[in-house]
Amino acid sequence: MRPRERLVVVGHGMAAARLVDELVRRAAPYAITVIGDEPDPAYSRVLLSAVLERSHRGADIELRSAGWYADHGVRLVTGQRVLRVDRDRRDVWLADGTRHGYDRLVLATGARPLLPPIHGVVTPDGLHPAVHAFRSMADCRRLDQAASGARRAVVVGGGLLGLQVARALSVRGLDVEIVEVGPALMGRQLGPAGAQALARGVRGLGTEVYTGARAVGFSDSGLRLDNGFVLSADLVVLACGSRPATRLAQRSGLMVRRGVVVDDRLRSVSDDHVYAIGDCAEHRGRVHGFVGPAWDQAVALARTLTGSDRAYDGSRVVARLQATGLELAVLGDPERAVGERVEMANPLRGSYRKVVLRDGVLVAAVLIGDLSRIGVLTQHYDRRTVLGQTEAAWLLHGDASAPADAEVPDDVEVCACAGVSAGRIRSCRDRADVVARTRATTGCGSCSDVVDLLLPTPTSGRPHSGALLATK
């Protein structure tokens, strides 16, 4: 028997964990090795802010135990960096000096947080003790600990992650402020009206927002902004976005633009034996930073690695804020998407909704404050449903107003069990007569109240109009 091909996965985040899951489920014929630089087992990175908020414990977001890997014949190496890839010899070198040969290599190295140039946040020993990044479980633990003794926090960055961290700290009881260099919170996704609704929501929860302000220095007196404000803070969280972790790929001579450039098989355009998925990959000029596309890519690559020739043709992204008290979803790229825009704002409710349609297909949307339609919107978006002309309005508005009360027509069925109309009930004298002549009320019994309303009342002798059941 031919020995199984060796598959080495560099990285142990959500993309890598999903890839291994899918390969195991398909009984893929590989000897798999997974090498992660974090010491922890795989976990749901998107839930780190929930751990910080303490709506989840750290253990609750673990995806797979080390034992699971062993049970399924997967070699797991944690807490180890890969220093280089030797593409000629096809092996990877680890920091501890060991080498792992591969027949196929998957880069799932994720992304690194961007650290803005703020004077004083970086010291020769690393980040200033009061300054935090928020990407890994280790970051989360460090911040979690710091949050317990802190009163005031400033979050630098008003994007999705910044908002989630700000909410988490706020739920923990800290006074939180957000500093965003751009003109609005999530400005690139939301546009002015949406961003305004969001900012109102955030402020309503007690978190102050400074937009168009750059943090320039950090010292014991606080975080200094370029507009002259100094925000006092026991801790500062940097949530200024991230950049694909491509250093290893670059050093190995693979083509890298923003991410590791891959084709529709998620294969490096420079080397047939190397693949890249997740936040580190660049496909058709796009890099993501969300778990949805990372999982799509993991599934697509598992398919490819088990013999399918189905191409990966990109992902549809839904960015969903996970933060107590804030309702926000962004589908696609509403500011740049080409198409007709339909929007509705209700400042009284703090809600804002927008859909972008092209040729009847939903290509982007924003929902803030009222997500009652999200379960339909995302389905239409993911399935590229061709909608009718009036549907956008329905998606934004909700149901038409309830019909007005009216007398129940005689032909309306009152007792579904026995199939009895209002007219037949009206023709009866009393409950006993109803039971004897129509069997109504004898099945599930739930029509009893309505039947009583339709019968002549003992006092007036006149039947009630039965208006109360008109909307049923």
Next chain:
Amino acid sequence: MTDTHCPYCSLQCGMRLTGGRGRTTVEAWPEFPTNAGGLCRKGWTSVDLLGHRERLTSPLVRDPATGELAPATWPEAIARIADEIARAQGAYGLDAVGVFGGGGLTNEKAYLLGKLARVALRTSAIDYNGRWCMASAATAGQRAFGLDRGLPFPLADIAETDVLFLVGSNLAETMPPATRHLDTLRAAGGQLVVVDPRRTPTADRADLHLQPVPGTDLALAHGIVHVLVAERLVDERFVTDRTTGYDDVRRLVAGFWPEQVERVTGVPADDIRTAARMLGQAAHAMVLTARGAEQHAKGTDTVLAWVNAALAAGQAGRIGSGYGCITGQGNGQGGREHGQKADQLPGYRRIDDPAARAHVAAVWGVEPETLPGPGRSAYEMLAALGDSDGARALLVFGSNPVVSAPNATRIGARLDRLDFLCVADIVMSETAARADVVLPVTQWAEETGTMTNVEGRVILRRKAVDPPPGVRSDLDVIADLATALAAPGEFGRDPETVFDELRQASAGGPADYSGIDYARIDAEQGVFWPCPQPGHPGTPRLFLDRFATPDGRARFHAVEHRAAAEEPCVDYPFHLTTGRVLAQYQSGAQTRRVRALAAAGQAFVELHPVAAQRLAVADGAAMRVTTRRGTTVVPARVSTAIRPDTVFMPFHWVGANLLTNDALDPSSRMPEFKVCAARLEPA
């Protein structure tokens, strides 16, 4: 006056029949606890089936010269069947004759039919339409609890719980008299959660209605367990003391946070959290699934995911709590216990278990080696008809697969490839119309027999009137065939005699009936199995001390969510789901012939107003509904009760199942009736 039970669903409501044939009337039997005197319109009108003008009263045999069915005597018909069986088995082997049973047959008939197949025909080719009904829940129940009984408690217990989850059940329409228990529950302050893509009359009663995309119930359950874990609502003590497998599920659901599940299921994340809190914070809760969750190519795993939810919340194995399945057909429960299922012998024994084979063979007076092994499941048996290793001759009892099978065009074509088809029924069903021999048999009030209802309660459906002249019981037919085939052993004709034999055959099995007899059922208004000896009180509530697994613990299962076998696309943009309506029952062979019901229940396709606007159709317009397998035209019913991305059709007419998908669950072999991709256009 006769106390008996309704001919239809698994509730088996007690009813009182008075008057003789032709003037029989239905009255309430208030003392019977399951329905306490309540009946739905199907029950009230059921006597219209007695003396119905379409009733078959003579055997019919197809004349090879004219191709027409013509009346024949019983001996002629039986002789013809025996000849055809001998011819098929002589030419192609024992498995060339298949038997297809039904979940509406009494325990006695189901038992004797299995015996006929294994002893007289010696064929492995026997299965029944319950495979399309209960099989996913049955398989899941065995895996999770070591035993499958629809409800592990009496139905009335649901009024005593605090939170009731109904997953894919439209109880208020499919079994209206059960709804009074929901109302009692709510009147006492209990809460109801309904999971259904449609806002059904059941969902109208709910405190919380979750409206998922068809085929995503599994992910929804994972989302609920995720929240239970995160919010410390897992009953750690119960999990430790009474279950195994929790850790794998805990990690699996880490990837199912509410916003992720919202994307998959179309259920808002906050509703998922609310549902989980209701389940997790309740002192007592029950999770009941029905066909909506079960009739999927991942039906077994979907049920297991909901069992996980119940177990994580500690809601099983004690009074007022538990997981249960709401059985569909009248004898959906008993019908799967006594040997008409391809892999089973009486007493819910496995046919590949040597000890089970030895026990049953001894009762039947044959050698264990002569019993065939497991055969194909229902859909696979029908899909192989006419193949070199499939059946060439088929005997159908109490089933109408031309209407009820998925991808029905394919099954119709397969039936046409048979050398011989025999159907025993009360009327000329769509399947009987294709038969070479049609046998007129008795129906519910014309015969006595036991049924096992949704509760696992064995009840006695008593004879109230004499059958029309010319009609015989299925038991007579089976016994006549056994005689004509010179089968070894006895084939009783008297129901009570057959039941006594069934008791012996079931003794020691999981569904042990040996302590139950007709007199006890009479005296006790039914007896719950298992009832392993005459003095035993029966078992209304299972699992109170231990689950039926070897180690006594219930099992969590780390089941994977996956997409439906067929997802919507540009050409077929809607999810199509199917189900029952109040006025009709199953393939409609009975209810479509009751005038009051036929008028109330017509075929339709339900769609949301925005979908109707998109298609430029109004309520009542003729719609062509098309899938990759077939097409049909039905009137539109425009309703806000359904998701805008989903359409619904009732399945009681030829039409719906021309469209449905025959993708099968890998374990239960349940077809994916509940979701496929469809196109709609004005007809």
